[in-house]
Amino acid sequence: MRLPPRSCYGHSPRAIRLPWHQRLPLTIRRPAATYESVTDIDAKWLIRWEERPRTFEAPAKSTKPPYYVLSMFPYPSGSLHMGHLRVYTISDVVARYKHMKGFNVLHPMGWDSFGLPAENAAIERGVDPGEWTDRNIASMKAQLKRMGARFDWSRELRTSSPEFYAGTQRLFLRMFQEGYAYRAPALVNWDPVDQTVLANEQVSPDGISWRSGAKVEEKFLEQWFFKITRFATQLRHSLSWLEGNWPESVLAQQSHWIGESTGQRVSFPIRIASPDGTAHEDVVKIYTTRLDTILGVQFLALSVAHPLVQSMLGTNADLKHFIEKVLPTLPPGSKAGFLLPNITASNPINLERDGEHAQAPARQFDLPVFVAPYVLGGLGTSAVMGVPAHDTRDYDFWKENRPGEPVRFVISMEDAQPSAGKWATAPKAPQGVLNENCGKYAGLSCYEGHGAFYAALKAQEMVRPTKRYKMRDWLISRQRFWGTPIPIVHCSACGPVAVKDSDLPVLLPKVKLTGKGGSPLKDAENGEWVKTTCPQCGGPAERDTDTMDTFVDSAWYFIQFGQDADPRLSLMPVDLYIGGVEHAILHLLYARFVSKFIYKLTKDERYMEPFKRLITQGMVHGRTFTDPETGRILTPDQVQVHGRKALIAGTQKECKVTWEKMSKSKFNGVDPTDCIKRHGLDATRAHILFQAPVSDILDWDEEKIVGMTRWLNKVQAIARRAAVEIEYKRTLGSYSVGTSDDTTRAARELLKQVRVAVQGVTASMEDVYSLNTSISDLTILTNYLFPLQPEQVGSRDFVRAVETMLKIASPICPAVTAECWEWMHGPRNLLEEQEWPAAEEFIDEEVPTVVDVVVQLNGKYRLTLHDLPVGWADTHNPQRDVLEILANTEGWSEFLAGRTVARVVVVKAVNLVNILTKRV
Incomplete structure (x- = not known):
């Protein structure tokens, strides 16, 4: 190695070759x-790192403990933004630190490359979405390397590659085989001009399509769902395992989204009349948290997805017309309903039947049953008991579908005067006492009434305690092209049939995207792509033309990253997961669901929770300039900054300066690559870390x-x-x-x-x-x-x-x-x-110069001699020296009264002296 150049030191290196203690001070x-x-420096080391890529060693070949650090992979938009730079700087810092700590670090990177933005870009530019995505990935990969991130590129993946989405399709098929993937009708956003389904982000807040400008309609289509609600209990309760390792705010958001509540599932008897005059009985199960209001039930309401409703679609043309033609035209929040003909329900608490009669009368099937759009499918039992007197939504529905009919109140406030009559005109849900409409139960408090009703229903085996969750099943269908094709074929004889595993992946065909006409897969290859044969019976069948929600891809990509050739060596769970707090709910919830599904199948405890520790970083805000009079956002060239002052260019008028989320519309974005070019990757990385704690919003100030x-x-x-x-x-x-x-x-x-x-x-x-x-x-x-x-x-x-x-x-x-x-x-x-x-x-282990010496007399402690030199026992005659010190020590002569010293024992190792005496 050569010495630093002369210009660095101001003198010749040869002039100071002597050791420091021999040099003249002037040198x-x-x-x-x-x-x-x-x-x-950046250019040199970027080349070095490219030449020496860091890869994860197979656990079987490494003696180092593995450590899996992962940052949420990006959508390849084509350019990094400051949020990307922040999260990937954090993950790279941790990965480098863990490597120096002696871990075998897995730090991979990939691309969430399916999705609507690429499809829209392809439509607007007339290009293939795959080509567009590949160009963007190449650009962003170069930017990631420019920031100095040492990712393990040997494990790079993209969700749009057939190799990856074959795995997504296998996951779907396993869900389908286990009963966790099913098809049911659901409302979607429909553009009546372009004749296509729109994602929620393509619809303005006032319900206008951004593509055509038409008023968006709601339309019922057959959709695929994942039955995430089956894992609701585990998803909710295992949050406690993550306490201390996940941010409290994220745990709270997960818990709120799942929305656990405790109530009762009640069976309401129903009678279904047939055209031939016969009838048979069945039950509809509902969930309620207010069993005390059960005597106020005046109707039952079912969702469109309820099995009873679905079973009647083929035989009831009016019901089919209501669902397919009327419902899509209804305004949001409509309380319109469809009365199911020939079906009535009975209140399981029948006051006359429960009375003390020698022979109890038969059940009274006097409750109408409606199909109601305000009842959500996939939530609870997809059915509710309508109590107009004590629920606002039930009240509005009753008044629209049974105008003029009275509302039956069953609860009065404890301190209220007796009601003037049995009927009232406004909904209330007080916690009071049961009124005279409750027969023999009148006078009980709501709490007592709940217990009494529960006991009566339990005796009939028509109630059981249960929990319900606000979370609904995961709708994964997308009527789009750029996504994972759903590996199902539809056979007229066999119904939905899974594609054989050996035939995966079901590849996306080449299509010319127009953005019109529903799913592009329907007309792919002049309609030939849809045509296939049934894997079960060999007859003609059609492929499913939906693709999967891109959240399905991101719900398992981390498993693919950590997968080894030997499945027993999977690196799950992720040791440290880093990403934006905006993904605190859905992405993390879906990832936890998939992981728990795999655990259910394999009993492999590594999949009980996918992420041991979660780090959520705050957003990056940019300085935004606004004209204080007009509110117009100003571009950088319209502003002149003088220190802390910002003036509108060419005027002396000050701008309003705020810090807001970076976006093109606010002209406050910063290109990370340009910043790195100006200041170097190290200064940029250090600055982005120094300006704010990881969890806080970062106001980016490049100055x-x-x-x-x-x-x-x-x-x-x-x-x-x-x-x-x-x-x-x-x-x-x-x-x-x-x-x-x-x-x-x-x-x-x-x-x-x-x-x-x-x-x-x-x-x-x-x-x-x-x-x-x-x-x-x-x-x-x-x-x-x-x-x-x-x-x-x-x-x-x-x-x-x-x-x-x-x-x-x-x-x-x-x-x-x-x-x-x-x-x-x-x-x-x-x-x-x-x-x-x-x-x-x-740690400075300073050598002591003095010690304390313990003095014993005939084996018993008497005193301590403080601050003797460390070498006190190394003298020619330490026994004599100690006695001389003791002779001058106050109180020592009293210990020797009537005695004489016979022997002095010195124990240098423990700084102890034992003086043995005998009587005079």
Whole structure:
């Protein structure tokens, strides 16, 4: 290794080759402030990292413990934004740190490459969505490498590749085989002009299609669902396992979305009359949390998806017309309903039947049964008991479908006057007492009534306690092209049939996208793609033309990343998962659902929860300039910034300055690549970490990045100084070590500063959320080292401190620190392969100069001699010396009264003296 150039030090290196203690004081000078170009450093190390890719070693071949750190993979839009830079900087810092801690780190990257944006781009530009996606991936991959992220590109995946979506299709088929994937009618957004289904994000808040400008309709179509509600209990209760490792806010959002409530499932008898005059009885099960209102039931309401409703579609033309033609035209929140003919229900609490009669009358089937759009399918039992007096939605429905008919109140407030009559006109849901409409139950409190009704129903085996969840089954169907085809064929004889596993993947065909006419797969290859044969009977059949929600892809991609050739060596669960808080609900919920489904099949405990620890980072906001008079958002060239003031260009009028989410419409976005080009990848990474704690919103202010540049310049200057000392050590064979008291004290203080920095940075790396404080710890240590000369603390301790500073800074600033390390140790000794230092290495174990000596008399403790020299027992006659000290010690003569010393036993190892005596 060569010495730093002359210009760095102001004198010839040859003039200071003597050890530090032999040099003249005049030769000790601070290095001049000359630094390597960050552009050159970045370019050099980006090439090095490309030439030496970091890959995960197969667990069977590695002695290191595995560690799986994963950041949420991006949609390939074509360019990184500052949010991407923030999350991938965090994951790269953690991955580099864990590597230095001795772990076999898996840090993969892939692309969430299916989805509507690519399809829309293909429609607008007349290109193939696959080609468009591939170009975007190539661009973003180059940007990720430019930011210095060491991803394991050998495991790169994209969800739009047939190799990956074959796995998505296998997951679907296993769900289908186990009864977790099913088909049912559901409402979708329908554009009547373009004749296509729209995603929610394609519909404006006032219900207008962004594509055609038409008023969007709601239309019932057969859709595929995943039965996520079967896992509702496990998804809700296992949140407690994640406490302390997931943010409390995310756990709360998950819990609220699942929405557990406790109630009763009640069986209502129904009578179904046939055209031939016969009738048969069945039951409809409903869920309620207000069993005390059961005597106020005046109707039952079923969702469109209820099995009873679906069974009648083929025989009741009016019902079919209502569902397919009327419902889509109804306004949101409509309380229109369809009365099911020839079906009536009975209240299971029949006051006359429950009376004390010798012969109880038959049940009264006097409750109408409606199909009601306000009842949600897939939620609970898809049926509700209508209590107009005590539920607002039931009241509105009753008044629209039974206008003029009275409302039956069954609860009165405890302190209220007796009701004037049995009927009232407004819904109420008080917690009071049962009124006279409740017969023998009148006068009971709601709590007592609940118990009484429960006992009566239990005796008939018509109730059971149950839990219901607000969460609904996961609708995965999309009438789009750019997604995973659903691997089902529809046979007129066999119904929906799974594609054979050997025939996977069901490949997307080549199509010309127009954005019109429903699913593009219907007309693919002039309609030939749809035609196939039934895997079960061999007859003619048609492929399903829906594709899957892209959330299905992201619900299992992390499993593919961690998969080994031997499934027993899967790296699940993910040790550390990092991503935006905006994914706190659906993505994480769906990932947990898929993982629990795999656990159910395999009983492999690694899949009980997919992510051990979750880190959610805040959003990045940009500075937004607004005209205070008009509210118009200004472009950067319309603003002149003078320090903290921002003026509208060409005027003296101040702009309104706010920090808001970066977006093109607000002209406040920042290109991360441009920022890295201007300031270097290290300064940019350090700045994005330093400006705010990981979980907080980051207000991006590029002007402040100069502080990180100055810090890194100091790091370079310190490293050059250490490089000179290392070169002298190579020449002379050893470092110089200070022996003066001043040097010793300075060295001890330096070690203390290093220890504090190592403790702080290590704690930040483990915590992750406090990575901003690691920058503070590093700058404090750097500022301590910068004015320090090696001769003040001794070359050995100075070099050791600088080496440690570079090690603990390297995960954050990998390029500059790697360059500095190479100056010191040459190109074969890479910084990133060094071990992470431990704070315990820098504990100052100062050698004591004095000790305390315990004195015993005949084996019994008497006193302690304090502050004797460490070598007190190394004298020619330590026994005599101790007795002389004791003769001058207050109180010792009293212990010897009437006795004389017979023998003195010195135990140097434990600093003890035992004096044996005898009587005079």
